[in-house]
Each structure stands twice: as C-alpha cells, then as structure tokens.
Amino acid sequence: MSIAIYILVMAGVTYIIRMVPFAFFRKKINSVFLKSLLYYVPYAVLSAMTIPAIFYSTGNIYTAIAGTVVALILAYFDLPLIVVALSASAAAFIIGIVFGIVPL
Amino acid sequence: MKKRSEFLNGAVSGIPIALGYLSVSFGFGIMAVSAGLTLFEAFMISLTNLTSAGQAQGVLVIASGGTLIEMALVQLVINIRYSLMALSLSQKLDKSFTFPHRLLAAYGITDEIFAVCSTKEGTLSPSYMYGVITVSTAGWVLGTFLGGAAGELLPKAISSALGIVLYGMFIAIIIPPAGKHKNILFVVAAAAAMSTAVHYLLPSVSGGFSVILCGIAASVLGALIFPQKDEEAEK
Numbered sequence: 001m002s003i004a005i006y007i008l009v010m011a012g013v014t015y016i017i018r019m020v021p022f023a024f025f026r027k028k029i030n031s032v033f034l035k036s037l038l039y040y041v042p043y044a045v046l047s048a049m050t051i052p053a054i055f056y057s058t059g060n061i062y063t064a065i066a067g068t069v070v071a072l073i074l075a076y077f078d079l080p081l082i083v084v085a086l087s088a089s090a091a092a093f094i095i096g097i098v099f100g101i102v103p104l
Numbered sequence: 105m106k107k108r109s110e111f112l113n114g115a116v117s118g119i120p121i122a123l124g125y126l127s128v129s130f131g132f133g134i135m136a137v138s139a140g141l142t143l144f145e146a147f148m149i150s151l152t153n154l155t156s157a158g159q160a161q162g163v164l165v166i167a168s169g170g171t172l173i174e175m176a177l178v179q180l181v182i183n184i185r186y187s188l189m190a191l192s193l194s195q196k197l198d199k200s201f202t203f204p205h206r207l208l209a210a211y212g213i214t215d216e217i218f219a220v221c222s223t224k225e226g227t228l229s230p231s232y233m234y235g236v237i238t239v240s241t242a243g244w245v246l247g248t249f250l251g252g253a254a255g256e257l258l259p260k261a262i263s264s265a266l267g268i269v270l271y272g273m274f275i276a277i278i279i280p281p282a283g284k285h286k287n288i289l290f291v292v293a294a295a296a297a298m299s300t301a302v303h304y305l306l307p308s309v310s311g312g313f314s315v316i317l318c319g320i321a322a323s324v325l326g327a328l329i330f331p332q333k334d335e336e337a338e339k
Contacts, residue, residue: 003145009172010162011152013179014186019210022190023203029191036327042185042215043281043288044295044326045319046274049157049182051296052303053311054271059264067268068275075279082124088272089131093265102261 058092060101067092114235117224121216121236122243128156129244131269133251135160138263139167143252150248154214154241158182160270165312178312181319189218198227205230212237215277287330295322 058064071088096102136146165175282289298318
C-alpha cells in the first residue's frame, strides 16, 4: 500500500480529532463516566505503548533495560521531559559501549 | 512603550517547546527512517501530524503493513486526548477567534501547546496561538529532518540508543502523576500489565490494536473504579 495514503489517513484522523471539538463543540460533557474515561485515556495509552515496546527500542534488551530504569528513576523525581528522555538514551549508549554489546 | 505583538508573544512562549520537540523529533526521524520510510515521508508525517505518540505508533503500523482501518483506529485512540484539550481551549478563545481561525489553529493542539495556551492569562487570540504553533512546529519538523538525515551517518551505538528517546519521554509524562495519584498509578499499571500479556500471550495481535485494546480497557477500569469529580479532572 502506498505510504502516502497511510500518511493521509494518519493526518486526517488526527486533524479531525482536534478540529471538531475546537470548531463546533459548545456544550459541556456532564457524564462522570465519560469525563473519567477521557481523563484516563492518555495515561493508559502511553503506558500500553511504552511497555513492553521500550525493551525492544534499542535493538538490545540490556541497553534498553538500563535506559528504562534510568528514565523511571529520573521521572519519579519529576525531572523535565527532555532530561529524562535524553538520560535514558545516554544510559543505553553507555551500557552498550561499556559492555561491548553494541560496536561503536 | 511599544507593546509586543500577540504573535511575537506566542512565538517566545513556543521557544522552550521547540527545543524539547527538536530532540524528541530527532529520535522520531531516526526511528522512521530505520523503519524503512524515506526522509521526505518522515518529514511529511511530522508536518501533517504534529504529535509524538501517534506518529511513533503510526510508523510501526506502516512498517508492519497494517491496514488503514488499524491506522485510523490507532490514531483515534492515541490522539483522542486532543479532543478534550480542544474542548477545554475552546472555552478560552476571544472574539476574534472566528470559525476559519478555529479550523486553522486546531492543527496545532498538542500536549505542550495546550499546556502553554491554557495557562496563559486572559483570553486566547488567533495570533498568539499561531505564534506558539509556528515556532513549535518548526522545531518538530527540523528535528525530524535532522534525525532522519543524520540517522544513517551516526554510529550504530548512538542511533540505536536514540531509539529509546520517545519512550523515555512517555515515561516522563506518566510517572510523576502516577506517583502522586493512586488512581492514575492503577490505570498505568493495568495498561502495562495488559499490554505485556497481549504481547507475549497473543503475539498475533498487532502492536497498534494492542495499544487500542489495552488503552481502552485500562481507562474503562479506571473510570469504573475511580470516577473523577470535576475538580480532579481539571488537573
């Protein structure tokens, strides 16, 4: 299948999700269940996306585990997103080099 | 004293967002190109989507030859949070925010841009939002381009280590609130457990559908067990 069509579908769906409530919606959502559901969705989705995929993100499970542990610790201490993200990557890099898992 | 234009104010607010985006989209560029996309395709995805999680999962759907239905559902579930943000922002728009402006500015509703725009004092003008969006988007597409272009030149040890950048950012988003609120911790843990179970026990379920199923199931569980009152949902 043409990649352009994939991109069109991706972009179209993502735009409609943003545009419809922004341009048209005027009422407030009152259902507690719906509000709760919408509130939890980002956390659930990001978690499901991250685990277990993060363990395969570097091509080596040990460097990935090192990166994950570092990310978890730094995130727990509420460091900025970019610090957490790059430190995870640095940890994976260092473990890969030190243990000779990934050739430089 | 000359007052800075609203656009410029927005652009200045967008600078930290752009810097953050630059490094994360660098990782996305590497990921997309190593998944088999061309540099131009990676660039176009970033320009037309402007979202990290949706793009990352979208590239995986493309790489695994998923169906267009899967692609649409994946984007819907991962990005549905933008509807909530759009809804919230729509209450804050000033009178000059006409329908065409709303159609245009809707393109730029991301987690970070929402955070900046929704915490701005007073009402929100189209110019201000365009300022934030322009600078942020520039960082996002530039990073994608650089990552996609440099990915092949970088030593394997560096490019493979950068594959974890996006996931590191996701962890940085979900862990702090999960540490403070047991309901979020529950939802995060449930989603992770389900996703792991699907991955190892039902390997025929694709990554995209697994994210949809586990994401919705964990959210429904959370909504049933820990319903959110108005004030809490604002956080």
